[in-house]
Amino acid sequence: MTGATSARPLRIAIIAGEASGDHLGGPLMRELAMRLDGDVDFLGIGGTEMTAAGLTSIFPMSDIVVMGPLAILRRLPALRRRIVQAAEALVAWSPDVTVIIDCPEFSHRVASRLRARDPGLPIVDYVAPTVWAWRPWRAKSMRRYVDEVMAVLPFEPEVFARLGGPRCRYVGHSAGERPPADPKAVARLREQASAHGPVLVAMPGSRGNEITRLMTPFGEAVARLAALAPSLGVIMPVLPHTRPVIEEATAGWPVTPVFVTEETGRHAAMAAGDAAIVASGTATLEMALAGTPMVVGYRMEAISAVILRPLVSVQSMVLANLVHGSNAIPELFQNNCTGKKLADAVWPLLNDTPQRSAQMEALADIGARVRATGKPPSAAAADIVLQAAGRRKLLP
Structure with a gap:
């Protein structure tokens, strides 16, 4: 596969699996579209906010919304089918960078398949999985298919460094960019x-x-x-x-x-x-x-x-x-x-x-x-996504 060229818009794959991810994905997509003067296409999975920001969704986000280990086990066959469907659609589309947002039970499995099929594809994770709370070994295993993590909690970069995970930078939490209440x-x-x-x-x-x-x-x-x-x-x-x-x-x-x-x-x-x-x-x-x-x-x-x-x-x-x-x-x-x-x-x-x-x-x-970053989270996240896409474009 080759990266983006001047003949077509930048292709950004973006996957969210629940409402909180959709709330993050929408502002990030709008920031990216503004930076690129609209010369960008988005394909992936998202809800109403991401769709409004220009996402073409492979299937409805509601198909993969699950909560708790039991719910995941009950839905496992259906989730597996959707994982394969999402990965195949994105491989065929040939994105320049992929952003996975939270929902690790789904998005990380899609990312792993993408990396296996296209080792040069930059993959960025927005919202770190809770390796600080349980299953800490996940941090190191993420290095196989994630290039960088965009953390929304200020203590997470230190945790990922200590656990041997991929590079992790704090971009801020969306709640922190709201103005004071009227x-x-x-x-x-x-x-x-x-x-x-x-x-x-x-x-x-x-x-x-x-x-x-x-x-x-x-x-x-x-x-x-x-x-x-x-x-x-x-x-x-x-x-x-x-x-x-x-x-x-x-x-x-x-x-x-x-x-x-x-x-x-x-x-x-x-x-x-x-x-x-x-x-x-x-x-x-x-x-x-x-x-x-x-x-x-x-x-x-x-x-x-x-x-x-x-x-x-x-x-x-x-x-x-x-x-x-x-x-x-x-x-x-x-x-x-x-x-x-x-x-x-x-x-x-x-x-x-x-x-x-x-x-x-x-x-x-x-x-x-x-609020320590001094920059809106969507702007800090867009910086990292565009840096990752730039690395892709340098590949032969």
């Missing part, structure tokens, strides 16, 4: 939620199964907090497709939440709370950057928890805690994620207490670390 929007939301009492933000996740498991303990926590503070207000930033199920689940709550579905209002909603209860995931980092103290809860299938527990090698599963290097943010997992324990942990954060002050200091430090 104070007027924050004030409006607080007024809507509660004119006089404390305001709690509740975020039970974005996937159907995690929402189902968390709505009961979250609802019990709200009931307990409302008994302590009758004027309590609740704000829930939700996605349009999750709002119906969440709205139905909150019908029996003693407090009627204020729902925020617009992406532009999400940051204001997070900043409007005095404290929050949040599902483990990227939302914990977003909440930290909004400056709202929180308690993190999570439940997964019992058998998935049994499988994962002996493999996990970190003391915290909360992204914000990992960035800070401490357990500043309380986390309640599996059987510990109960309404009583959530309420007991978040109540001091709703009030002027030493616990609240200590967490607020930690959140400020997390914000400084995440």
Whole structure:
């Protein structure tokens, strides 16, 4: 195969396997298209954001969205077929560089096949797999099919260097490039939620199964907090497709939440709370950057928890805690994620207490670390992708 020539646009293969990857891929593609004056083609797998940015998707991203080891095992035959389909389509297209975004169960297998078929193809991984949490041997094995990793957490380059993985550079987290929340929007939301009492933000996740498991303990926590503070207000930033199920689940709550579905209002909603209860995931980092103290809860299938527990090698599963290097943010997992324990942990954060002050200091430090690059993540990532494509073009 040969690289790009002046006769055709630059060809960039790009693969995302879930919504969070689609959210990263869209801005990266727009940045690349701007740098190249539109002289670029994109082929791969993505969702609505990447499609809007110009991606031709080989098949719908929804075909490969899976969560948890059991779900992966159940879908393995179908996933294998899609892995082969994606790899064959990209080999036939002959890209100048390939970007894989998160979803390692799928994207890394596609990348491995691409490298076997075309050893000179540059492959860049956007979002490092969690080798710092479990299966650390993956870092070294990635050297066979990944040339560079673009990390979204500031501690990951050191981890990859220590574990013998491919070159890894921190490009920043997308949550860190958002401007501060509009104070007027924050004030409006607080007024809507509660004119006089404390305001709690509740975020039970974005996937159907995690929402189902968390709505009961979250609802019990709200009931307990409302008994302590009758004027309590609740704000829930939700996605349009999750709002119906969440709205139905909150019908029996003693407090009627204020729902925020617009992406532009999400940051204001997070900043409007005095404290929050949040599902483990990227939302914990977003909440930290909004400056709202929180308690993190999570439940997964019992058998998935049994499988994962002996493999996990970190003391915290909360992204914000990992960035800070401490357990500043309380986390309640599996059987510990109960309404009583959530309420007991978040109540001091709703009030002027030493616990609240200590967490607020930690959140400020997390914000400084995440924003340390001084450049939007999509711009830093585009630099690396274009450098990789340039190396390809030098090949005979």
